Amino acid sequence: MTRKDNEFFLGKLFNLEESAMREDLVHYDPDDLTTHGVITGMTGSGKTGLGVIMLEEAALLGIPAIVIDPKGDLPNLLLHFPEMQTEDFQPWMDKDAARREGISVEEAAQKTAALWKHGLAAYGIGKPELEALKDSVDYAVYTPGSSAGLPVSILASFSAPAIPWDENREILRERISSTVTAILGLVGMRNIDPIQAKEHILLSNIFEEAWKRGRDLDMATLITHVKSPPFDKLGVFSLEQFYPEKDRFSLAMLLNNFLAAPAFHTWLEGEPLDIGRLLYSPSGKPRHNVFYLAHLNDQERMFFITLLYTAIESWMRTQKGSSGLRAIVYFDEIAGYLPPTMNPPSKNIILRMLKQARAFGVGLVVATQNPVDLDYKALSNAGTWMIGRLQTEQDKARLLDGLEGAAPGMNRRAYDRIISLLGKRVFLLHNVHETEAQVFHTRWAMNYLAGPLTRAQIPAVNALVNASSVPVMAKPAHKAPAEPEVEVTTTLGRDVAPVITGSVPVYYFPVNRGISDALNEARDRLPRDAGHPNYLYRPALVGQARVAYLARRHNITHEAVYTVRIDEMRRRGLVRWENFLTEPVDLDGLTESPLPDASYDDMDDLVIQDGRHVRELEQDFVDWIYRTQNMIVRINDVLDVVAGPEVSREEFQQMCEAALREKRAVELETIKRKHAQKRDGLETRLTREQNRLDKYKQDLGHRRMEEVGKGIENVLGLLSNRRRTVSTSLTKRRMTSNARANVEKSETEIKRLENDLKNLEAEQQIELDQFNQTLAGALDRVIEEPVSPFKKNIFVEKFGLLWLPYYAFENNGTWVTVPAYHWGE
Numbered sequence: 008m009t010r011k012d013n014e015f016f017l018g019k020l021f022n023l024e025e026s027a028m029r030e031d032l033v034h035y036d037p038d039d040l041t042t043h044g045v046i047t048g049m050t051g052s053g054k055t056g057l058g059v060i061m062l063e064e065a066a067l068l069g070i071p072a073i074v075i076d077p078k079g080d081l082p083n084l085l086l087h088f089p090e091m092q093t094e095d096f097q098p099w100m101d102k103d104a105a106r107r108e109g110i111s112v113e114e115a116a117q118k119t120a121a122l123w124k125h126g127l128a129a130y131g132i133g134k135p136e137l138e139a140l141k142d143s144v145d146y147a148v149y150t151p152g153s154s155a156g157l158p159v160s161i162l163a164s165f166s167a168p169a170i171p172w173d174e175n176r177e178i179l180r181e182r183i184s185s186t187v188t189a190i191l192g193l194v195g196m197r198n199i200d201p202i203q204a205k206e207h208i209l210l211s212n213i214f215e216e217a218w219k220r221g222r223d224l225d226m227a228t229l230i231t232h233v234k235s236p237p238f239d240k241l242g243v244f245s246l247e248q249f250y251p252e253k254d255r256f257s258l259a260m261l262l263n264n265f266l267a268a269p270a271f272h273t274w275l276e277g278e279p280l281d282i283g284r285l286l287y288s289p290s291g292k293p294r295h296n297v298f299y300l301a302h303l304n305d306q307e308r309m310f311f312i313t314l315l316y317t318a319i320e321s322w323m324r325t326q327k328g329s330s331g332l333r334a335i336v337y338f339d340e341i342a343g344y345l346p347p348t349m350n351p352p353s354k355n356i357i358l359r360m361l362k363q364a365r366a367f368g369v370g371l372v373v374a375t376q377n378p379v380d381l382d383y384k385a386l387s388n389a390g391t392w393m394i395g396r397l398q399t400e401q402d403k404a405r406l407l408d409g410l411e412g413a414a415p416g417m418n419r420r421a422y423d424r425i426i427s428l429l430g431k432r433v434f435l436l437h438n439v440h441e442t443e444a445q446v447f448h449t450r451w452a453m454n455y456l457a458g459p460l461t462r463a464q465i466p467a468v469n470a471l472v473n474a475s476s477v478p479v480m481a482k483p484a485h486k487a488p489a490e491p492e493v494e495v496t497t498t499l500g501r502d503v504a505p506v507i508t509g510s511v512p513v514y515y516f517p518v519n520r521g522i523s524d525a526l527n528e529a530r531d532r533l534p535r536d537a538g539h540p541n542y543l544y545r546p547a548l549v550g551q552a553r554v555a556y557l558a559r560r561h562n563i564t565h566e567a568v569y570t571v572r573i574d575e576m577r578r579r580g581l582v583r584w585e586n587f588l589t590e591p592v593d594l595d596g597l598t599e600s601p602l603p604d605a606s607y608d609d610m611d612d613l614v615i616q617d618g619r620h621v622r623e624l625e626q627d628f629v630d631w632i633y634r635t636q637n638m639i640v641r642i643n644d645v646l647d648v649v650a651g652p653e654v655s656r657e658e659f660q661q662m663c664e665a666a667l668r669e670k671r672a673v674e675l676e677t678i679k680r681k682h683a684q685k686r687d688g689l690e691t692r693l694t695r696e697q698n699r700l701d702k703y704k705q706d707l708g709h710r711r712m713e714e715v716g717k718g719i720e721n722v723l724g725l726l727s728n729r730r731r732t733v734s735t736s737l738t739k740r741r742m743t744s745n746a747r748a749n750v751e752k753s754e755t756e757i758k759r760l761e762n763d764l765k766n767l768e769a770e771q772q773i774e775l776d777q778f779n780q781t782l783a784g785a786l787d788r789v790i791e792e793p794v795s796p797f798k799k800n801i802f803v804e805k806f807g808l809l810w811l812p813y814y815a816f817e818n819n820g821t822w823v824t825v826p827a828y829h830w831g832e
Contacts, residue, residue: 010032010034010131011032011034013037013068014034014035014036014037015034015035015036015037015060015061015064015065015068016032016033016034016064016130016450017033017034017035017057017060017061017064017436017447017449017450018032018033018060018130018432018447018448018449018450019031019032019033019130019447019448019450020032020033020445020446020447020448021433021446021447021448022446023425023428023429023433023446026430028448033436033445033447035061035064035391035436035438036440037064037065037068037070037332037370038330038331038332039390039391039438039440040332040335040370040372040391041329041330041331041332041364041365041368041369041370042365042370042389042390042391042439042440043361043364043365043370043371043372043373043388043389043390043391044370044371044372044373044389044390044391044392044393045372045373045374045375045381045386045389045391045392045393045409046058046061046372046373046374046375046393046395047374047375047376047377047378047392047393047394047395047397047402047406048376048394048395048396048397048434049376049377049395049396049397049398049402050376050398051396051431052395052396052397052429052431052432053395053431053432053433053434053449054374054376054395055080055081055339055374055456056432056449056452056456057393057395057432057434057449058081058337058339058372058374059081059083059084059452059454059456060449060450060452061335061337061372062074062081062084062295062335062337063084063140063452063453063454065295065335066140066143066144066293066295067136067139067140067143068143069143069144069293070293070332070333070334070335071144071286071287071293071294071295071334071335072294072295072296072334072335072336072337073282073285073286073296073298073315073319073334073335073336073337074295074296074297074298074337074339075298075300075312075315075336075337075338075339076297076298076299076300076301076339077300077301077308077339077340078301078339078340078459079299079301079459079460079461080339080456080458080459080460081297081299081337081339082148082297082299082460082464082465082468083454083455083456083457083458083460084146084295084297084454085146085148085297085454085468085469085471085472085474086099086454086455086456086457086468086471087137087140087141087453087454087455088120088123088137088455089134089137089138089141090134091120091123091124091134092120093113093116093117093120094116095120096116096119096120096123096455097112097113097116098467099455099457100112100115100116100119100457101115101457101458119455123451123455126451127451127453129451130450130451132450132451132453136453137453140453140454141472143293144292144293144294144295145288145292145293145294145295145472145474146294146295146296146297146472146474147294147295147296147297147469147472147474147475148296148297148299148465148468148469148474149277149278149296149297149298149299150299150302150462150465151274151298151300151303151307151311152270152273152274152302152303152307152311153273153302153462154273154276155302155462155463155465155466156299156465156466156468156469156474157277157278157469157474157475158273158276158277158278159274159277159278159279159280159298159311160274160275160276160277160278160279160280161274161275161280161311161314165186165214165223165224165225165226165229166223166224167217167218167220167221167222167223167224168182168218168321168324169321169325170321170324170325172218172219172221175324178320178324179215179218180211180215181355181356181359182317182320182321182356183211183214183215183218184201184207184211184355185313185316185317185352185353185355185356186214186313186314186317187201187207187210187211187214188201188207188313188352189309189310189313189314189352189353190210190229190262190310191204191206191207191210192306192309192310192351192352193265193306193307193309193310194261194262194264194265195261195306205249205250205254206258208241209233209236209241209250209255209258210229210233212236212238212241213229213232213233213236213237216236216237216238217232217237226262226265226266226275227266229262230259230262230263230266231259233255233258233259233262234252234255234256234259236255280314280315280318281318281322282318282319282321282322282323283322286334287583290586291583291585291586298311298315299462299465300312301459301461301462302462305343309344309351309352309353310352312344312353313352313353313356316336316353316356316357316360317356319336319360319369320356320359320360323360323363323364323367323369324367325634326367326368327367327626327627327630328366328367328368329366329367329368329581330368331368331581332368332370333367333368333369333581334368334369334370335369335370335371335372336360336364336369336370336371336372337372337374338371338372338373338374339374340374340375340376341373341374341375341380341381342375342376342377342380342381343380344357345357345358345373345380345381345382345385346380346381346382347379347380347381347382347383354382357371357385358382358384358385358388361385361388361389362388368581373385373389376398377398377399377402378397378402378403378405378406378409379401379402379405381405381409383405383408383409386405386406386408386409386410387409389409390438390439390440391436391437391438391439392406392410392435392436392437392438393434393435393436393437394406394426394429394434394435394437395429395432395433395434395435396429396430396431396433397426397429403423403426403427406426407419407422407423407426410422410437417437422435422437422444425444425446429446432448432449433446433447433448433449434446434447434449494823494824496821496822496824498822499541499543499606499815499822500543500544500606500607500608500609501606501607501609502606502607503607504544504601504607504810505546505607505609505610507615507616507617507618507621507808508616508617508618509617509618509619509621510618511615511617511618511621511807511808512621512805512806512807512808513599513807513808513809513810514549514597514598514599514805514807514808514809514810515544515597515598515599515600515601515602515809515810515812516592516596516597516809516810516811516812516828517596517597517598517812517828518542518602518812518827518828519596519827519828519829520826520827520828520829522539522540522814525540525814525825525826525827526816526825528825529816529823529825532818532823533816533818533823534818537816537818538816538817540814540815540816541604541605541606541814541815541817541822542602542604542605542606542812542813542814542815542827543605543606543607543608543812543813543814543815543822543824544601544605544606544607544608544810544811544812544813545574545608545810545811545813546607546608546610546613546615546808546809546810546811547572547573547574547613547808547809547810547811548571548572548573548576548613548615548621548624548807548808548809549570549571549572549573549592549805549806549807549808549809550570550571550572550624550625550628550803550805550806550807551568551569551570551571551591551592551594551803551804551805551806552568552569552628552629552632552801552802552803552804552806553566553567553568553802553804554566554567554568554569554632554636554796554800554801554802555796555800555802556638556794556796556800557794557797557800558638558640558651558792558794561640561642561649561651563638563640563649563650563651563794564651565638565651565652565653567636567638567652568591569588569632569636570588570589570590570591570592571584571587571588571589571628572587572589572809572830573587573613574612574613575612575613576612576613576614576615582624582627582628582631584627584628584631585631585635589830590830592830594804594805597805597809601810602812605812606815607810615808621806621807621808624806625803625806628803628806629798629801629803632796632801633795633796633798633801634795636796637793637794637795637796638651638652638793638794638796639652639791639792639793639794640652640791640792640793640794641654641656641659641789641790641791641792642789642790642791642792643663643666643785643786643788643789643790644788644790645781645782645785645788646663646666646667646670646785646786646788647666647670648662648663648666650662659789660786663785663786663789664786667782667785667786670782671778671782674778675775675778678771678774678775678778679771682767682768682770682771682774685767686764686767689760689763689764689767690764692760693757693760693761693764696753696756696757696760697757699753700750700753700754700757703746703749703750703753704750706746706749707743707746707747707749707750709746710742710743710746711743713742713743714740714742714743811826811828812826812827812828813825813826813827814826814827
């Protein structure tokens with residue numbers, strides 16, 4: 008019996024009565040994992056090995072995976088050694104085990120290498136399969152909260168989701184609830200009731216207020232909002248009545264203590280929890296990422312696992328529905344995160360994923376030693392069960408209860424007997440998609456199972472596969488597909504084009520390349536007197552859509568054309584459209600009729616099943632444009648400069664510089680004009696007061712002279728006995744006093760006006776300094792705002808099967824084919 012393509016090879020059938028392995032191979036359809044799977048078995052049952060085998064098979068089929076590893080066993084996924092050399096195994100040997108066995112570490116490695124080579128050979132697995140495993144996906148081990156492996160930043164977990172709030176408020180509120188519960192658990196607040204706990208209600212409302220407006224949060228902003236929330240009421244009560252400022256300050260301090268701790272800084276470094284980037288590299292290669300959590304305490308593990316599942320769910324919600332397996336989320340040793348009685352932060356979101364992930368092609372696999380540690384509802388949502396040897400009758404009873412919930416009518420007594428007879432590496436496979444269960448013995452794992460690895464070993468594990476964080480992927484640029492090289496074939500193809508059932512648009516690319524050019528390219532393969540060529544068509548899937556973007560707030564419109572061409576698609580599944588972007592083509596040049604007497608290549612490398620499949624691909628192409636292809640609007644709010652994608656970065660910089668010069672000139676003139684008006688008023692009043700002072704001083708001088716004169720007259724009057732002059736003297740003195748008071752008052756007013764002028768100059772300088780400070784760094788205050796298209800503004804111009812023309816020259820019984828076209832407008 009040979010291995011089946013596109014299916015998991017798990018092992019061989021096992022006869023329990025004879026306790027012997029048969030030669031029949033056991034396969035598993037990976038699409039069945041969309042109904043999720045449970046692997047259970049006691050320590051030593053081979054449960055971890057079976058999990059590794061399933062992930063190996065997923066890698067060989069190009070299915071990406073996220074692996075959650077609380078215990079440290081699954082970095083073994085990176086220990087694949089195609090050469091089976093002793094030196095490959097030696098660094099991973101258990102020195103104490105070798106010493107107990109009385110052999111050197113090198114001898115232990117040599118013995119292990121031979122054992123692994125022999126074990127794989129028994130299942131027909133050799134160097135080609137190991138090399139395929141090594142090259143099929145990119146591997147990496149992440150260590151949240153540590154720099155031993157690749158670090159992970161949790162900040163993206165607080166970012167506003169990509170999906171709209173109004174249409175997804177129920178889901179997003181559940182996500183907020185899980186996230187807040189995890190945050191509070193991290194700082195020591197456990198068993199929090201989301202309905203009763205003021206802390207939970209406050210933080211949840213802060214998240215909701217930010218996410219409804221599309222604003223991101225981070226821990227620092229969250230703490231600031233705890234102290235000063237962006238709202239003044241919660242329910243019908245004022246904020247101060249519901250949660251007084253003193254109590255909010257205590258919560259803010261609790262969160263701040265965690266943020267201030269040096270150990271927390273590693274949680275903010277590294278790659279964000281961007282699930283799309285974690286599942287595929289920028290080049291489109293699938294990834295298997297192991298999240299190693301053995302170094303974390305219980306609260307930290309719960310915190311990260313909750314955030315990870317919320318990130319997976321958020322990514323999942325942006326994907327189009329799929330009946331095939333799109334990705335695997337594997338959780339090893341899930342005990343404590345999905346318990347039957349308690350309600351930790353991770354439980355609700357994992358239960359929700361088990362119910363809803365199927366529609367999006369995301370398969371969840373959980374593994375546990377003890378079925379009693381799993382929630383009954385979770386067990387009933389699993390369609391695949393792989394049951395190994397169990398430790399207690401209680402475990403077996405709980406598992407059988409779960410099986411009955413998932414598959415009513417199953418023979419409980421028969422299953423009970425089978426489970427009791429299972430031995431090491433022997434499992435009962437129950438799949439609701441199959442008519443009967445199977446008992447099988449697992450195949451040998453391709454990866455070396457070294458056992459749990461320590462945090463200190465993680466750098467060496469990552470070094471084996473040159474693991475590195477995925478760089479932020481820039482928006483893919485249009486690129487022309489590589490022109491096929493000259494090929495030599497023994498047959499020319501068929502006379503009639505292959506038929507695809509259903510209505511599929513078919514186009515023919517024109518011959519726009521001269522024969523002489525083609526002959527020149529193939530001159531090394533053809534004689535000089537090569538005759539006139541035949542024509543051969545080869546198939547491709549082509550799609551072209553025109554998109555009208557509109558940013559109403561900025562009054563910006565833009566049109567873009569997206570063209571994809573797929574020459575090879577061997578299996579039905581997720582299409583990474585960004586990997587097939589190409590230059591737009593002249594649609595008017597495509598025809599609906601082929602060249603006469605042309606031959607046609609087969610479609611073995613282009614799996615297009617029927618018209619319905621093509622329409623699904625077309626809709627997926629439109630959805631991809633809608634989800635990922637944004638118009639970027641550059642905005643500088645400080646300078647009031649806005650530009651669309653037709654303006655380059657350099658041109659936008661020049662626009663900002665011109666706006667800065669103009670804004671500075673206008674504002675400086677405004678400030679100076681405003682103060683000049685005040686200055687003119689003060690100077691006018693000062694001049695008037697100075698003139699008045701001169702008059703007052705003159706008047707005072709006159710009064711003093713009159714007073715002196717009158718005094719002399721009074722003295723003479725006294726000598727001559729004339730007393731009438733005394734009252735007149737008093738009058739003169741009073742008038743002098745009044746004149747002096749006028750002078751003093753005027754001098755005081757002049758000093759005040761002079762001070763007002765000085766203060767006005769200082770105020771002007773302060774305003775100028777403040778304005779200059781406002782403009783400081785204005786050129787760097789650029790925001791790039793993505794604008795998604797409306798679906799109604801995505802117009803598919805062409806989507807269907809495209810036949811590309813080739814020249815076919817006959818040469819001594821073979822055919823030399825050369826492209827008869829140039830791609831692009």
